[in-house]
Amino acid sequence: MRSINRRRFLQSTALAAIHAQSANAQQDDCPQQTELSGSSANMSKLGFSEETFSNDAYSHFVYSKGQGPAVIVMHELPGMDMHAVRFANRLVEHGFTVHMPLLFGDPLVSSPNLNYVRLCINKEFAYLKSNTSAPVCDWVRAFANHLGQSGTGRNIGVIGMCVTGAFAIPVIIDSKVRTVIISQPAIPLSMTYYLTKKGEGSWMEKLNIADEDLDKAVGTVKQENLHVVVQRFKEDRLCPPQRVQRIADVFGENASCYEYDRPRPEADKPHAILTVEYDKADCSPENPTRVALARVVSFLHENLNAQ
Template sequence: MEQQVLAGFARSSFSYAGLVHDVYRAGAGPAVIVIHEMPGVHPGVVAFARRLVDAGYTVYLPSLVGRPGEPHSSAAICRSVARACVAREFAMLTDRTSGVVTWLRALAARAFAECGGVGVVGMCFSGGFALATALEPAVVAAVVSQPALPAPIGRRRRAALGLAPDDQRRIQQRAQDDGLCVLGLRFTRDRQSPPERFETLRRTLGAAFESIEIDSSPGNPHGIPENAHSVLTVDLVDEPGHPTRDALDRVMALFAERLGPRPARSADAS
């Protein structure tokens, strides 16, 4: 399953600060780190990564939980959530920076040394990881898609970013002084990623934060279900003019703007 879904990606192990995770890499050009959603590196995440490869980027795809290549399913999600809840590297309930972010920043620094400028995408439980990884100066653009941590239980956690106060101040400073750009994506009725979280991002980052909130209310013109969650993968409708496709196109445009447009690979490129 893994070999079939991730064909063309080279797997290696990356160790830093006591954490070790596999990283799948493909492509050429500036680096984009794609941090998967639950349940792991599923086919939808890989399909998104391949779009970036085809657009002329080197994609780093770390595997943090789950079985790489396994299809997206409720059973797989339950297994991965259970694994994440007992792992000290993930702050599932508390409003603090997850320990895995130190490892992700080191990966971003390595990607910069190997490829140049770095972008990062986080989804669902890793949505906030993308923002926290941007404390690494090599990161010039971050996509925060449906950020779901900390679990939005209670008013304070609904607005929380999953960042320690000092890290939140440093991210704010990077946005002001270094030109860091952050793009946020979510569905309007997504209970896992509440609107208060984007309000915090607006207050914290100001003009450096761009948000795309896709209408998933009852009767919306595109028939998007109220429980839609994964903007770039499971709930993507890959048709021109659909708001999820528009969101995907904006992600690609952001990386072209910040990392530089790259020629697409030819069909017979080695």
């Protein structure tokens, strides 16, 4: 038990260092963004409405904004911080209604190390075990069906990123979800590999969802001719290439797989394509983060507006 706790402590400490390195990077040629401290009131100031949705034993606040096809955005390990909010706002600007569940942490607060420790002992997130579908996936699926039944989301897209990346896959089973974006799925992770690029193994293609649910999702996607996107940075060591390749292979012709170059010269081992790295990159349309967002937006419009 002591060795497990020590390993989790070291992993959380390293993750905090990764996040701090990204947060300290400079934005080039991009307008400065407003920073607000964490609270639901400040989410309201940013134009988001708040509701609580419960399913079985679990309840979460959901922050919504925009008009157009519904897109559920599952935030990354740092939490629903300003990087996640800016990404949501970009989707709103492109004509979507964004629904962002507060899955863990506090709104507008970034706590990657504390969140990692919490999730490792959290039953709702299946303790971040590989080959295990977490109950939170059922909650997101139930929320998607709630949107569909309420008439606010006839066709729904889901975006999972980082720790929630693979969670988007089982959500598509028996739900109103028509398409998913699986962005840099990072669990399971190896800090040894991240720091040294040593320690390759079978963990690199594993997912934090059950193989059975992966097979069911593939069956749903192929039977209903749905489509998924999976993406990562080429130099991302938290999301190894074997993992996204496995996802692309099992979904076959129904999947689009993209790997991107580093978005900044100083971005060593970049990870968060649509959030942190987007905010820190230059604003040229050729930047990999801008190309990735354009593809995501186009993909969502094509698969949600056309049905």
